[in-house]
Amino acid sequence: MARDLYEVLGVQPQASEADIKKAYRRLAMEHHPDRNNGDKASEERFKELTEAYEVLRDPQQRAQYDRFGMAGVGGGGGPGGFGFAHVDLAEALNIFMRDFGGFGGFDAIFGGGGRQRRTRRRGQDVRASVRLSLADVAHGTKRTLKLRSLDRCDGCEGSGAKPGTATKPCPTCRGTGEVRHASQSLFGQFVSVSPCPTCRAEGTVLSEPCPDCGGDGRVRKEREVELDVPAGVDTNNYITLRGQGVAGPRNGPAGDLIVEFDVEEDPRFQRRGSDLVYDLQLSFSQAALGGDVTIPTPFGDETISVEPGAQSGTVLTLRGKGLPNISDGSRGTLYVRIQVWTPTKLTPELHDLFERLSTIEGEPPKEGGGLGHKIWEKMKEAFGT
Ligand SMILES: [Zn+2]
Numbered sequence: 001m002a003r004d005l006y007e008v009l010g011v012q013p014q015a016s017e018a019d020i021k022k023a024y025r026r027l028a029m030e031h032h033p034d035r036n037n038g039d040k041a042s043e044e045r046f047k048e049l050t051e052a053y054e055v056l057r058d059p060q061q062r063a064q065y066d067r068f069g070m071a072g073v074g075g076g077g078g079p080g081g082f083g084f085a086h087v088d089l090a091e092a093l094n095i096f097m098r099d100f101g102g103f104g105g106f107d108a109i110f111g112g113g114g115r116q117r118r119t120r121r122r123g124q125d126v127r128a129s130v131r132l133s134l135a136d137v138a139h140g141t142k143r144t145l146k147l148r149s150l151d152r153c154d155g156c157e158g159s160g161a162k163p164g165t166a167t168k169p170c171p172t173c174r175g176t177g178e179v180r181h182a183s184q185s186l187f188g189q190f191v192s193v194s195p196c197p198t199c200r201a202e203g204t205v206l207s208e209p210c211p212d213c214g215g216d217g218r219v220r221k222e223r224e225v226e227l228d229v230p231a232g233v234d235t236n237n238y239i240t241l242r243g244q245g246v247a248g249p250r251n252g253p254a255g256d257l258i259v260e261f262d263v264e265e266d267p268r269f270q271r272r273g274s275d276l277v278y279d280l281q282l283s284f285s286q287a288a289l290g291g292d293v294t295i296p297t298p299f300g301d302e303t304i305s306v307e308p309g310a311q312s313g314t315v316l317t318l319r320g321k322g323l324p325n326i327s328d329g330s331r332g333t334l335y336v337r338i339q340v341w342t343p344t345k346l347t348p349e350l351h352d353l354f355e356r357l358s359t360i361e362g363e364p365p366k367e368g369g370g371l372g373h374k375i376w377e378k379m380k381e382a383f384g385t
């Protein structure tokens, strides 16, 4: 013989519709099979609650039940023939989902096909900075980063529970991970939802914390992370390594590791993206006579030939000798800007030579700026400086 349906739900016979709904919701949550690891007694209770709720939530059914008892709603073999029915677990779960599945926080708890999905706290992000030389940028490189941070505790496999003990539903929020505060307003009941302070929205609390980590699920460890630095990075570029940051408490998702690059200034070059500018100093005689000179590139020294009569400000364009472009791997340009160097201290011998030269060299052109200047102007335009 079924118990009194009001008693099943723990409400008074004069309870309002809202009270019945609320009582069912609360008890059904507590005995929901998802939350009790398929415990048989909970399952039976969940079905019983659902059966009672199905009758009492409907005003017509409820009136029949109030007048005639179980007989009025088809239970106990009476003539009613409708209303009360024994439900199996799948039906009970469907009824619960039908009425509460899309109701505020319930989605978060029983979403994803009825499985629990409470908040798991995420670990923090970690920032690291890696200093690189221009050669590192030219070729790309590998680095091993040593991180000291909180990592999963081996003693409890990150659960925070002492091995052999279990977690239990949080008594404050009954495992929902959130607490609801109802208050009356002019427009009816107003419900606010906030994360449960007792379990920090996790829904469970420990019966005994793991002695290694004190229940946090994490211990301080040192660990190494291998980092591939792609060619062509620049200062302030960064790489995000998902899940390589601090582990989340109690098996929560790990934060990210964000590696920022800091490329050392190379006194030999000015850098603009993947292009480089190198100032080549030539002596008077080198500039006048031309010849082979050795210049540095990010990939090693190279020999280039300078035409006789090279002017200060002339720019030589060495395509493909700049830095790799991080987006497509193509290489930028190395601009070699010629500067004719004037000696500042003359030995008596040099002084004599320059005096002799001055009598035979002739006048320089009146208009300044040869072809080299024009190229330099164009280059500056291209750089936007
Ligand atoms: Zn532990």
Ligand SMILES: [Zn+2]
Pocket (backbone or CB within 6 Å): 170, 171, 172, 173, 174, 175, 176, 177, 178, 196, 197, 198, 199, 200, 201, 202, 203, 204
């Ligand atoms: Zn809680």
